[in-house]
Amino acid sequence: MSAFEDMIKWLNDPLNWTNPGGIIERLQEHLLIMAGALPLAVAIAWPIGISLGRSRVGGNLVVLLSNVTQAIPVLALLTVLPLTALGFGKPSVIVALAVFAIPVLLATSFTAMREIDPEIRDAARGMGLSSWQRLWGVELPLAVPYLAAGFRTAAVQVAATAALASFVNGGGLGTIIAAGFGLGLAAAGGQILAGGLLVVGLALFVDGMGALLQRAVTPRQLRKAKRA
Template sequence: MNHLREAVVWLNDPLNWTNPGGVLDRLGEHLILSALAVLLGCLVAWPLGLWLGHTGRGGSAVLLVSNVTLAIPTLALLTILPLTFLGFGRPAVVVALAVFAVPPLLANAYTGVRQADPEARDAARGMGLSGGQLLRRVELPLSVPYLAAGFRTAAVQVVATTALASFVNGGGLGQIIRAGFGLDIAAGGGQVIAGGLLVAGLALLVEGVLALVERAVTPRPLRRVRRAASRRAADAMAGG
C-alpha cells in the first residue's frame, strides 16, 4: 500500500510529466514506436492475408505463421535484433514489435476474405470482374470489420509490449519503470508502479477507442451475427 500511495504521489507531481524524459516525452516515444510497429505489421500481413484468402489457399500456412510468430518471445527478439545491422535503438524495436503484431493482422485478413458472402462473389464473377477486381471491389470491403478487429488486437498487444523497449535503449514508458528499478526498491517502488499504471492505462485507452472504431465499421447485421457467435463460443466454453 505504501508503494501504491507513492505511485499516486509520483503521478501527481507535474515535474514528472513535463521535465525532459518525463511522462509526456516517454508517452510520445511510446506512441510513435507502437504506431510504426503496427503500420509495418499491416504492410506485411494485410496484403498477404488478403491474397491468401482470395485464392482460398494457404490456410494452414497462415495458422503456422501465426503460431510460430506468437511462440517467439518478444524480449528475445528485442535482444537479438540489436546485434544485427539494425543496431540498438528504435529500428530494432519497431521490427521486433511488428513481428508480434503480424499474427492477429494476418489471421483476421485471411478470415475476413474467406467469410465474404459466396453469392456476392458469384454475382461479381457473373458481371465479368477479374480476380483482382473481385478482391478490391467485393472481398476487401466485406472484410473491413475483420481487418478492424485484427488491427485492434494487434495495436493493444503492441502498446502493452512496447514497455520492453527500454531494455534496448528504445525509449517509451518502459523507461520510467526501468528507472524505478534502478533505484533502491524503497525509493523507486512507487515509480515502478506508476510506470506500470501508465502502460496499462494507455493500453485500455487504445482498446476502448479502437473498439468504437471496430463497431463503427461493422454493419449492423454482421454485429448481430458476431455477437451470436461469441455467445455460442462462451456457452460452449462454459459447458466444457
C-alpha cells in the same frame, strides 16, 4: 507511506510529467514506436492473409507462419536485433513488435476472406466485375469487421509490449519502470507502480479507441445483421 501512496504522489508531481524524460516525453516515444510497428505489421500480414484467403488455399501455411512468429519471444528479438545493422534504439523495437503483431493480423485477414459467402463472389463475377473490382468493391467491405478486430487486438498487444523497449534504449513508458527498478523498490516503488499503471491505461485507451474505430468502419448493414 505505502507504495500506492507513493504512486499517487509521484503522478501528482508536475515535474514528473514535464521534465526531460518525464511522462509526456516517454508517452510520445511509446506512441512513435506503435506508429512504426503497426503499419509495418499490416503491410506484411494483410497482403499475405488476404491473398491466401481469396484463393481459399494455404490455411496450413497461415497456421505455420502464425506459429513461427508467435514462437519467437519479443524479448529474444530485442536481444538479437540490436546486434544487427538496426542497432540499439527504436528501429530494433519497431521490427520486433511488428513481428509480434503479425500473427493476429495474418490470421484475421485470412479468416475475413474465407468467411465471405461464395455466392456473393459468384454474383459479383456474374456481373462482369474483374478480380480487382471484386476485391475492392465487394470483398474488402465485407471483410472490414474482421480486419478491424485484428488491428484492434494487435494495437493493444503492441501498446502493452512496447514497455520492453527500455531494455534496448528504445524509450517509451517502460523506461519509467526500468528507472524505478534501478533506484530500488524501497526508494522508487511508487514510480514503478506509476509506470505500470500508465502502460495499462494506454492499453485500455487503445482498446477503447479500437472499438470505436471498428464500429465506425463496419458498414451499417453488417452491424444490423450482427445484432439480428
